[in-house]
Structures are given as structure tokens and as C-alpha cells.
Amino acid sequence: QNVTTKQRPPGPKGWPVIGNMYDIGTMPHQNLYKLRLKYGPVLWLKLGSVNTMVVQSAKAAAELFKYHDLAFCDRKVPDALTSWSYNQGSVAFGNYGTDWQILRKLCSAELLVKNRVNETASLRRKCIDNMTLWIEEDSKASRARGGLGEVDISRFLFYMAFNVVGNLMLSRDLLEPRSGEGHEFFDAMNKVMEWGGKPNVADFLPFLKWLDPMGIKKNMDRDMGRAMKIVAKYVKERVQQKKHSGTEKVNKKDFMDAILEYEGDGQGRLDKISERNATIIILEMFFAGSETTSSTVEWAMVELLRQPDSMRKVREEIARVIGPDKKVEEKNIDDLPYLVAVVKETLRLHPATPLLLPRNAMEDSNYMGYQIPKNTQVIVNAWAIGRDPESWDDPLSFKPERFLSKKIEYKGQNFELIPFGSGRRICPGFALAHRVVHLALASLIQSFDWEVSNSLTPGIMDMTERVGVTLRKLVPLKAIPKKRNTVKKE
Ligand code: HEM
Numbered sequence: 001q002n003v004t005t006k007q008r009p010p011g012p013k014g015w016p017v018i019g020n021m022y023d024i025g026t027m028p029h030q031n032l033y034k035l036r037l038k039y040g041p042v043l044w045l046k047l048g049s050v051n052t053m054v055v056q057s058a059k060a061a062a063e064l065f066k067y068h069d070l071a072f073c074d075r076k077v078p079d080a081l082t083s084w085s086y087n088q089g090s091v092a093f094g095n096y097g098t099d100w101q102i103l104r105k106l107c108s109a110e111l112l113v114k115n116r117v118n119e120t121a122s123l124r125r126k127c128i129d130n131m132t133l134w135i136e137e138d139s140k141a142s143r144a145r146g147g148l149g150e151v152d153i154s155r156f157l158f159y160m161a162f163n164v165v166g167n168l169m170l171s172r173d174l175l176e177p178r179s180g181e182g183h184e185f186f187d188a189m190n191k192v193m194e195w196g197g198k199p200n201v202a203d204f205l206p207f208l209k210w211l212d213p214m215g216i217k218k219n220m221d222r223d224m225g226r227a228m229k230i231v232a233k234y235v236k237e238r239v240q241q242k243k244h245s246g247t248e249k250v251n252k253k254d255f256m257d258a259i260l261e262y263e264g265d266g267q268g269r270l271d272k273i274s275e276r277n278a279t280i281i282i283l284e285m286f287f288a289g290s291e292t293t294s295s296t297v298e299w300a301m302v303e304l305l306r307q308p309d310s311m312r313k314v315r316e317e318i319a320r321v322i323g324p325d326k327k328v329e330e331k332n333i334d335d336l337p338y339l340v341a342v343v344k345e346t347l348r349l350h351p352a353t354p355l356l357l358p359r360n361a362m363e364d365s366n367y368m369g370y371q372i373p374k375n376t377q378v379i380v381n382a383w384a385i386g387r388d389p390e391s392w393d394d395p396l397s398f399k400p401e402r403f404l405s406k407k408i409e410y411k412g413q414n415f416e417l418i419p420f421g422s423g424r425r426i427c428p429g430f431a432l433a434h435r436v437v438h439l440a441l442a443s444l445i446q447s448f449d450w451e452v453s454n455s456l457t458p459g460i461m462d463m464t465e466r467v468g469v470t471l472r473k474l475v476p477l478k479a480i481p482k483k484r485n486t487v488k489k490e
Pocket of ligand 1: 111
């Protein structure tokens with residue numbers, strides 16, 4: 001190729017072999033954000049031998065998603081996710097093409113179509129009510145042991161989010177704090193997430209892949225195998241049930257039914273979803289939908305505990321709009337503009353996947369005057385875009401008020417706020433996540449007055465981040481719930 005380096009975006013000079021690996025370090029979203037100051041909003045890096053372009057402003061993201069979405073809508077697949085050929089059959093890591101389009105459409109219909117999502121509101125309500133009950137019991141147990149009644153909120157949020165997915169996919173509550181049911185699955189899932197989130201040398205230096213130098217693939221093979229085996233059993237059971245129910249059509253109950261009943265698109269393309277593919281898609285919804293949702297609610301709670309004034313405003317709004325003896329419901333979300341603003345502000349500062357999911361250039365293209373070759377990895381730093389002073393006043397402060405006067409949504413049209421991504425690969429779960437995050441947060445606030453123990457002071461709470469599959473709080477949030485007795489009936 002006769003492309004000069006001038007035609008590439010600017011970026012720091014790398015080292016031989018490892019390229020710019022040191023520049024991205026262990027907190028890539030933060031380090032890339034710092035490089036923006038020196039190199040501007042579009043950055044070029046060599047991560048080992050992988051050409052990488054990083055997009056870090058709303059304007060550059062708009063250019064990418066509006067005019068180059070198709071060229072960049074393939075995924076770069078981490079080596080770990082090729083375990084058991086997971087990527088072939090995955091919506092999140094599937095290569096762009098006909099099969100992917102069909103799977104994606106099916107998922108979107110189940111997760112985004114308003115009627116389908118409305119039908120399942122009571123399932124989510126149940127999972128959230130269980131969560132508040134468990135929190136209350138856990139706090140009581142702590143006090144009985146002479147403690148302060150402090151609870152690990154993040155743990156119960158994760159159980160809740162996991163059960164929401166479990167109910168939608170399989171019509172099952174998979175986790176209860178005390179019972180063993182579901183824990184094998186939960187454990188395997190967590191391990192898969194751990195291996196999936198670990199930076200892997202094999203991804204940067206593909207010639208080392210066969211060596212699996214960090215042992216990540218080996219561990220992934222074991223734990224992905226465990227997780228798949230469990231879900232495959234659920235799928236098999238359902239297939240058997242369907243056989244026995246003969247030709248009479250059972251009412252479509254959940255996501256698994258929708259997938260197994262798929263009969264082609266009438267155009268002779270993929271005409272059936274295999275049991276294997278069904279297993280992968282269902283598993284993926286747990287990966288994609290549980291920790292993202294629970295860590296968003298956790299960050300929102302942390303921010304509100306740091307800013308008692310904002311917490312008071314949410315509480316007052318709920319009391320005013322919903323009243324003292326009714327529970328917040330999903331249909332009330334639009335009537336609670338301050339709560340909605342708190343969630344937007346949380347997703348601006350703490351997007352669950354700060355670098356979205358890596359894309360891959362399917363062809364050579366010209367982007368903003370730069371020559372971007374085929375197979376370039378494309379990273380969009382949503383975390384940096386949410387902190388960009390060109391888009392936001394006082395970007396580092398948590399100020400939900402900023403959204404009260406401005407109509408900015410996170411549906412992929414306002415490029416300064418893209419925690420769910422944008423374009424053809426936008427998160428298909430965002431309508432579901434939107435509901436669960438608001439409802440869970442409102443319920444935590446409605447059910448309890450929250451205090452932090454003496455060792456923590458509002459305003460100076462620890463905000464250190466931990467990078468994994470999602471961006472979590474390093475130290476899980478603990479707080480003391482004080483039961484409020486105002487909520488009596490539905
Ligand atoms: C607060 C919660 C969530 C956040 C912040 C989030 C964020 C994201 C982001 C940033 C992407 C990549 C988008 C892109 O490349 O442009 C994504 C993809 C995806 N998400 Fe979510 N997500 C959340 C919840 C969910 C839920 C609840 C589900 C389903 C149950 C889900 C399913 C998926 C799937 C299947 C993909 C892959 C889409 C594709 O590659 O075509 N997500 N999500």
C-alpha cells in the first residue's frame with residue numbers, strides 16, 4: 001500500500017513488537033482520554049500488531065456512526081471468545097452478515113418492541129421486590145450479629161439483574177441468596193466474564209495465539225464449557241416439552257420459545273435456530289444484560305449517596321408524583337424527570353462498557369480525511385466522550401440538572417451520550433435496561449432511607465474504577481438501609 005503515515009490519524013510512536021500497549025495500560029479508557037489532549041479526537045495506535053483507531057469526541061463519533069457505520073460494523077473478536085466457537089452464533093461478537101442480521105432482528109424484536117417488553121413488566125417487578133426483601137433480611141441479619149446493618153448493595157443488584165434476564169429468557173428465577181439452585185451457572189458465568197474481560201497478549205500478538213501465553217483460552221474453555229452445558233440442558237428440556245405438546249401451539253412465553261419457534265424469514269435464508277445457537281444467544285443475554293444493568297444502578301446509588309441534595313430531589317419527586325403508598329412502576333418513568341436525569345448523568349460518567357465493544361473495519365475507507373485500512377480495530381471511547389469539555393459544561397461534576405433543560409437521549413442519536421453505542425450495532429437491550437435501571441433505583445430509594453457507615457462520608461466516597469467486562473466500582477458499594485414504612489400497596 002502506498003499510504004503515507006500522514007494519511008493515518010495522529011498517535012504516539014510505539015515500541016517495536018508491543019507497539020502502544022504501554023500507552024493504554026490497565027485503565028485503557030482513562031489513558032486514551034489523556035492522549036486526546038495531545039493528539040486530538042481521533043487517535044491511531046498499534047496494539048501489538050493490531051492497527052487500532054480510537055474515536056473520542058461527539059463529532060468524530062457522529063461522523064463514524066452516520067456515514068461509516070456499515071464499513072465499521074464488523075466486530076474484532078477476542079481470542080477468548082472463540083472458545084467453543086462462541087463467536088459463531090453470538091449476536092455481540094458475530095461477524096456482520098446474513099445470519100447475524102437474522103439473529104439480531106429476533107433479539108431486537110423480543111427486547112425492544114414495546115408490546116413484548118410491556119407484557120413482561122410484572123416479571124421485573126417481582127425480581128425487584130425480591131431484591132428489596134433480600135436487602136432487608138440481610139440488613140436484619142447483620143444487626144442481629146451486632147453489626148450496623150450494612151449490606152453489599154452490588155451483590156443484590158446483580159442477583160436481581162441476573163434473575164430479570166433469567167425470567168425473560170427461560171421463565172426461571174435462577175438465583176436466591178440462600179438456595180443452591182443456579183449457583184453453578186452463576187459461578188461459571190462470572191468466570192467467563194472474568195476471562196472475557198482480561199486483556200490478553202494473544203489478541204495483540206496473534207502469532208502467540210497458539211501458545212495461549214496467559215492461559216486465558218484454557219480457562220475460558222473450561223468455564224464456557226460449564227456455562228454452555230447448563231444452558232444447553234435448559235434448551236433441550238424445552239425442545240422436548242415442545243415435542244410433547246404436539247402440534248397445538250403453546251402460547252409464546254419467553255425468549256427461548258421465540259428462538260426455538262423461528263421458522264425462517266421467507267427468503268430461504270437461515271430457516272431454523274439450532275439448539276447450539278439458541279444456547280449461545282441465551283447465554284449471551286446473561287453476559288450482556290446482567291452486570292451492565294446492575295453496575296449502572298450501583299454507580300447511580302454511589303453518586304446519590306455522595307450528593308445528598310440530589311438524593312433528596314429524587315425522593316421528593318417520587319413522593320410528589322407517585323404518592324406515599326404506591327410503588328413506582330415502569331409506566332411512571334416518564335413522569336419522573338429528575339430520576340431520568342440522574343440515570344442519564346450516571347451513564348454519562350459511568351458507561352458500563354466505556355469503550356463500547358470493539359468494531360472491525362470490513363473494507364478500506366476514508367474517514368475524516370484519513371485512510372483507514374481493512375481490519376483496523378475501531379474503538380469508541382464513550383467514557384471520554386461523556387467527559388468532553390467541548391460537549392459538556394463542568395464535565396466532571398455529577399449534575400443531573402443539566403438534562404432537565406436539554407433534550408438529550410441515549411438512543412444513539414445524540415453522540416455526546418452513547419453509553420449504549422449507536423448505529424447497526426447499538427445495544428438491542430437498551431429499552432429493557434432503561435426500564436430495569438430506573439425501576440430498581442426508584443425502588444431502592446422508595447423502600448429505604450440509605451446511610452453510609454461512619455467510615456465513609458458522603459462527598460468523599462471512594463470512586464475508584466475496576467475494569468473487567470464492565471466498568472465497576474473497585475470496592476463494591478455498601479450502605480445501611482433503614483426501612484421506610486410508607487409503601488403499602490401496589
Ligand atoms: C445499562 C445496561 C446496558 C448497557 C450500558 C449496554 C451497553 C452496550 C453497548 C455499549 C453495546 C455495544 C454497542 C456498539 O457496539 O455500538 C452493547 C451491545 C449489546 N448489548 Fe447491551 N447494554 C446494556 C444492557 C443490555 C441488556 C439488558 C441486554 C439484553 C438482555 C443487552 C444485550 C446486548 C447485545 C446482545 C449486544 C450486542 C449487539 C450487537 O453487537 O449487535 N445489553 N450493549
